[in-house]
Amino acid sequence: MxxxxxxxxxxxxxxxxxxxxxxxxxxxxxxxxxxxxxxxxxxxxxxxxxxxxxxxIIDAHCHIGMWEDGLGFEGSDGNETTDPVTPHLRAIDAINPVDKCFQEALDAGITTVATGPGSANVIGGTFATMKTYGKTIDDMVINECTAMKSAFGENPKRVYSGKKVTPSTRMATAAILRENLIKAKNYVEKQEAFKNGSAKAPDFDMKLEALAKVIRKEIPLKSHAHRADDILTAIRIAREFDLDLSLEHCTEGHLITESLKDEHIKSIIIGPSLSDRSKVELKNLTFKTPMILNKAGIKVSIMTDHPVIPLQYISLCAALAAREGMDEEEALRSITINPARAINADHRVxxxxxxxxxxxxxxxxxxxxxxxxxxxxxxxxxxxxxxx
Structure with missing residues (x-):
């Protein structure tokens, strides 16, 4: 003791x-x-x-171990940019626990992270939740399947229009996501019919097996969306398919606070705010967003999106949110209990x-x-x- x-x-x-x-x-x-x-x-x-x-401290959205520090291509394992639909990919198979950023995070008091694929694909694969201390992923992991990553807006457009394949518009991104959710829903219905003895088992499909967890609401759809219109598209699709939605980035969330009270939104994770406005989607970037949402009665988490912002600066991001008007204790909750709830780890951390x-x-x-x-x-x- x-x-x-x-x-x-x-x-x-x-x-x-x-x-x-x-x-x-x-x-x-x-x-x-x-x-x-x-x-x-x-x-x-x-x-x-x-x-x-x-x-x-907890970061509910980062990519630690997926883009290893200082290694370039050899350590870059976060985006499988050969197919816009890759729900069967698992972060747990790519994270390198000896990436020195784990030690930097640990030294700064970050003890738990949710890390996973980037936002190149419409559907990117599953995030994992893990402690920042340990020798192997299997020792460190809390939940190897925390959420299914999806992405709206600029990133899938940029990646795949450059390859001259779909999606090159927001319409196509939404259509691809809907198509695969419909397939997954049908797959789940066939599985249930088989269990009831009223139909034969569907042919195994690894992608649909992964998406079935989203349809069954076993895990949320962790949706990258900066701009207000993309946020609203994510909400619309979550409502259509009755999914649990985790809004990631939510840069323009302060412009649509009432819409963010939708019952399908499980969590809102804001950031990275300590960065330049590197793309059009970030033109309304401000550290006031957490304060505005919090004062509207919406619980938020703050993230780094590491390596965009090095993970050890997450407390600085929370401090800047407090400087912009967020209550200090609420700012502390945004990097502790709120992200724990966002990643279904609040029973432990x-x-x-x-x-x-x-x-x-x-x-x-x-x-x-x-x-x-x-x-x-x-x-x-x-x-x-x-x-x-």
Whole structure:
């Protein structure tokens, strides 16, 4: 058992902040916390030295390990640009856990990430959720099939129009997605008819097997969409097929706040905002977007889209959102409990609560003060960084 004492605990559970707090950890899990907790004898004690303690930071949308740092083509495994429809691809088969960016993320207090394919394809494959500490993907992974990536807007157009094949318009992108969702829906119906004994089993189709999880609402459609019209197309299709939708980037979300209250939207993950307006879709890029959506009653997460923004700067992105008017605790939630919920990992991570993984970080001051640094990082109850 381990005890952490002498810290202010920002639990991210409701509005709970525990001053002069103590956390007890056993077998990698949080087993007790509070300001009046008795510390058992003969256990390891970590003195937090009046630090700011919070759950490990989570990025719900990045590509760490998919585009390895400094390797160019040999380390570029995020976009299979030979086919616009590749739902059967799995991030877990491409992530390199020895990419040095994992260590940089860990040092900055990022303990959990959802990483996966890029946005070249209309349907790109599945994201995986993993811890940032470990030797192998199989050791690090929490969920190897977190969500199905899809993309709207400029990226599929640019990639495939250059090859003189479809899609070269937004119409074609939406049509391709619809066509494959219809095929997947029919495939699922045939599978169910087979289980009921009223039809023979459909011929195996690896792409449709992967998309069947989206149709059954086992995983969300994780849809890249920056511009308002593309966001609305994603919502329209989710509504048509009764899908769970995770909106990724949502750069112009602040222009259509009421539309973002649709029941099919499972989560909204905003970013990368710490970048230039490198393409037309980003002309309305602003750090005010999280604040505007949050004040409209919409819970949001903030992402880096690593390597677009290096993962270790996610707390800076949250700080800039707070500077632009977002409540500080809500900004902290946007990189902890909100992304945990977005990737269906909140039963394990994202807040300091009894029974959850002991993924804990301690700053020597408020994380939004850039003079402060992460002094301790713990994952699954194991101290992986300690500069206290």
């Amino acid at each position: 381990i005890a952490i004492k002498n810290v202010t605990i920002h639990t991210m559970a409701e509005d709970e902040i525990i001053k002069n707090g103590v956390i007890l950890i056993d077998n990698g899990k949080i087993c007790n916390l509070g300001s009046t907790i008795a510390i058992p004898e003969n256990i390891e004690i970590i003195d937090g030295k009046n630090g700011f303690l919070m759950p490990g 994202g807040s300091i609560e009894i029974g959850k993984d002991a993924d804990i970080i301690i700053y020597n001051g408020h994380p939004f003060d850039l003079r402060n640094t992460v002094k301790l990082v713990m994952i699954d109850g194991k101290v992986v960084k300690n500069q206290l």
